[in-house]
Amino acid sequence: MQNGFQQKTSVSLGNLYAYAQEISDDHMRDKIVQNLYKKSQQLCESSVIHKNKKNDKRTEKLDAIFTSPIFGFPIMIIMLGIVFYLTIAGANIPSSMLATFFGWLENHLTAFFMYMNSPDWLHGILVLGLYRGTTWVISVMLPPMAIFFPTFALLENYGYLPRVAFNMDRIFKSVGAHGKQSLTMAMGFGCNAAAMLSSRIIESPRERMLAILTNNFVPCNGRWGTLIVLASLFMAAGYTGGLKSLVTTSVIVGIVMVGVIVTFIVSWVLSKTALKGVPTHYTLELPPYRRPKFFDTVIRSSLTKSLSVLSRAIKVAAPAAILTWVIANIYVGDTSILMYIVNFLDPFGKMLGLDGFILMAFLIGLPANEIVLPILLMGYLSTGSLTEVDNLVDLKQIFVEHGWTWLTALNMMLFSLLHFPCGTTLVNIYKETKSKKWTFLAFLIPTVIAITVTFTIAQTVYFLR
Amino acid sequence: MKNSYTVALAGNPNTGKSTLFNALTGLKQHTGNWAGKTVSLAEGKVEHKGKTVRIIDLPGTYSLFSNSTDEEVARNYIVFEKPDVTLVVLDATSLERNFNLALQVLEMTTNVIICINLIDEADKQGISINEKALTRKLGVPVIKISARNKTGFTLLLDTIDRIHTGKIVCTPEIIFYDEEIERKIRQIEPLVREYLEDSISSRWVALRLLDGDDSLFQQMEKRLLVKGG
Amino acid sequence: MDEAKVIKLYDAKIGSFIRITSIDLEGVMRRRLLDLGFVRGAVVEVIRRSPLGDPMAFRVSQTTIALRKEESQRIEGELV
Known part of the structure; x- marks a missing residue:
């Protein structure tokens, strides 16, 4: 045997391995780890003194509440509600302040362009296209993100999230998934693309693939703006003040529930079909609760998460906004390119209870969900009479003028919830799965579901009318 | 420095x-x-x-x-x-x-x-x-x-x-295993040392070999190939 | 109570302590359990069940780890 090692290097590594396997035995790993743990124990016994018998009473008491058969689930739902309510109610005022500020600035920009005698198209591209598109994204996205990400980071650092995985596992197991999928879903509320990376916490491949393929059914931050605006305009229209926020919140929770139900159905179907296999390994650590450093957590999560997601959104929003303005303003005959696309998509959109503008917005908005609503508005405005959106009442006016009803709003919300993942998410899915097939399925499955659901609802409503 | x-x-x-x-x-x-x-x-x-x-x-x-x-x-x-x-x-x-x-x-x-x-x-x-x-x-x-x-x-x-800067010199404690494992390490470690020439701890590699960690060996082969040309 | 009564982790009462005697699992799951301290001879405390009965949380090598029924049924030990 030993002579074998005098050969070429590339051969001898294999020989070494084979030789080692020959002299090794079945449970070598067991023996190695047992030895390591014995050594660990010896180190602890000789150098660590425990003065109290019970170590961490606080964690035990808290677990008795957070994972209690009675309070566990209600607390989880209340927590989810609180996070949403904080995000929605807290974002209202800064959002409208930002919108007012950007509107004021736009007037001055326009005045400046007129003073400089710049051509209309330049003002159109830069101010009506680029400026409006990006400032919309900032004023709608930044406040909720600046509340959501830090709040979630606090819950995460406190140690609550693993308890959610613990409580939810039985349910996820019944559809063949992993309890930790509830955590990647939670991350998805912030950003589906980021959640793709966080799916690494699920070690076993099958459950991880389920988490990746279904994450899109959790509305990310980029879609929250759309959902919140539409919910408050069309679902909570008759209410004012705190009650309005409450109704909006309930509608959003309802939409999220739809997403969760779809997640379970799709997980179940996939685990019985494409991902059929043995249920794989499962372990979950429940770390001690630790009070997070409040300001550190808030500042860091704002700076790293909120700003990076926002800057990505702006990077995508800017070109898409310019593109939309350009195709809305280049005419072939007496119809703009945009209107050709819209007219082409319109019959199909109507079948889904939507319209051509909405489908066009979702298509151009593929790079990032944040820009779907601004593109839609730009589409409407380029043909409508209103030139500026100062507040939500004007916004609703635009929608209503284009024939919107609550059905349009509901189906747009559902389409937004269920449709294909954004470009960044698809790229991340490809990076994580290294498979074109799965990336394509991640695009196809939601798209089919979104079309089926909105089509069914629209046709039912048309029939009942 | x-x-x-x-x-x-x-x-x-x-x-x-x-x-x-x-x-x-x-x-x-x-x-x-x-x-x-x-x-x-x-x-x-x-x-x-x-x-x-x-x-x-x-x-x-x-x-x-x-x-x-x-x-x-x-x-x-x-x-x-x-x-x-x-x-x-x-x-x-x-x-x-x-x-x-x-x-x-x-x-x-x-x-x-x-x-x-x-x-x-x-x-x-x-x-x-x-x-x-x-x-x-x-x-x-x-x-x-x-x-x-x-x-x-x-x-x-x-x-x-x-x-x-070398002012502190680390001499990690060697973790000794059961005599059975130690005997196997003694059998294989010299061969590993000859092969790796101290670039990686030969005792550790010997243990990983015995454990059958094939992902490590794929990695080693890949890196040696890159080094070799 | 018997002095060396061997039971499955899954069947153990909350609050009981069990010294692991055998782990009837292979592959990655076995190796993962070893890394977490589920080694033969280790003493495991049964902490609690999830609100829906499964998984169960165990305290092993000073940390709390949750395992599903599928796994905890295949780990045996004697009550201590």
């Missing part, structure tokens, strides 16, 4: 490793690709004694036996990228399991600091840790810190610097 050097952070999940990384590097972080290309690790910098310390945050893992991609990434970095110092972050309130990982790191590489974090939490729970005894037993510096309260950082950074 180089003006910059590398420190890798290893540790179990939930040990406050990220808190330490954040506290040390502030907001000067970025996600850098390294040799593996497909894997990106968070990287940050801290200035200490006129030198730039590059800190690499390895994935938090329970072990380094390549049961998962994260474990392979962390293990590959320590063994093949050879950081100047490897810092193992331990949770003071669950040292028993945390030592398991620390002992694995001690088998792999020489310049190691055992960094016992959450020492404030341990104090509260009435746990007292004799770090001097542990230093003697393990042959590498053992330092108590609280990343949350930023205590122990000066000593930690000084110790990193002293290891880098």
Whole structure:
């Protein structure tokens, strides 16, 4: 045997391995780890003194509440509600302040362009296209993100999230998934693309693939703006003040529930079909609760998460906004390119209870969900009479003028919830799965579901009318 | 003497490793690709004694036996990228399991600091840790810190610097196994040493060979091929 | 109570302590359990069940780890 090692290097590594396997035995790993743990124990016994018998009473008491058969689930739902309510109610005022500020600035920009005698198209591209598109994204996205990400980071650092995985596992197991999928879903509320990376916490491949393929059914931050605006305009229209926020919140929770139900159905179907296999390994650590450093957590999560997601959104929003303005303003005959696309998509959109503008917005908005609503508005405005959106009442006016009803709003919300993942998410899915097939399925499955659901609802409503 | 050097952070999940990384590097972080290309690790910098310390945050893992991609990434970095110092972050309130990982790191590489974090939490729970005894037993510096309260950082950074400049020489304690395993190690280690010429701890490689860690050997073959031409 | 009564982790009462005697699992799951401290001879405390009965949380090597029924049924030990 030993002579074998005098050969070429590339051969001898294999020989070494084979030789080692020959002299090794079945449970070598067991023996190695047992030895390591014995050594660990010896180190602890000789150098660590425990003065109290019970170590961490606080964690035990808290677990008795957070994972209690009675309070566990209600607390989880209340927590989810609180996070949403904080995000929605807290974002209202800064959002409208930002919108007012950007509107004021736009007037001055326009005045400046007129003073400089710049051509209309330049003002159109830069101010009506680029400026409006990006400032919309900032004023709608930044406040909720600046509340959501830090709040979630606090819950995460406190140690609550693993308890959610613990409580939810039985349910996820019944559809063949992993309890930790509830955590990647939670991350998805912030950003589906980021959640793709966080799916690494699920070690076993099958459950991880389920988490990746279904994450899109959790509305990310980029879609929250759309959902919140539409919910408050069309679902909570008759209410004012705190009650309005409450109704909006309930509608959003309802939409999220739809997403969760779809997640379970799709997980179940996939685990019985494409991902059929043995249920794989499962372990979950429940770390001690630790009070997070409040300001550190808030500042860091704002700076790293909120700003990076926002800057990505702006990077995508800017070109898409310019593109939309350009195709809305280049005419072939007496119809703009945009209107050709819209007219082409319109019959199909109507079948889904939507319209051509909405489908066009979702298509151009593929790079990032944040820009779907601004593109839609730009589409409407380029043909409508209103030139500026100062507040939500004007916004609703635009929608209503284009024939919107609550059905349009509901189906747009559902389409937004269920449709294909954004470009960044698809790229991340490809990076994580290294498979074109799965990336394509991640695009196809939601798209089919979104079309089926909105089509069914629209046709039912048309029939009942 | 180089003006910059590398420190890798290893540790179990939930040990406050990220808190330490954040506290040390502030907001000067970025996600850098390294040799593996497909894997990106968070990287940050801290200035200490006129030198730039590059800190690499390895994935938090329970072990380094390549049961998962994260474990392979962390293990590959320590063994093949050879950081100047490897810092193992331990949770003071669950040292028993945390030592398991620390002992694995001690088998792999020489310049190691055992960094016992959450020492404030341990104090509260009435746990007292004799770090001097542990230093003697393990042959590498053992330092108590609280990343949350930023205590122990000066000593930690000084110790990193002293290891880098060679003022502290680490001599990790060799972990001895049952006689049966030791006999097998004795059979195979000399062959490994002949083959690897001290670039990687031959005792550790011998153990991994016996354990049948084929992902490590694929990695070694890949890297040797790259080196060879 | 018998002095060396061998039971499955899954069947153990909350609050009981069990010294592991055998782990009837292979592959990655076995290796993962070893890394977490579920080694033969280790003493495990049964902490609690999830609100829906499964998984169960165990305290092993000073940390709390949850395992599903599928796994905890295949780990045996004697009551201590």
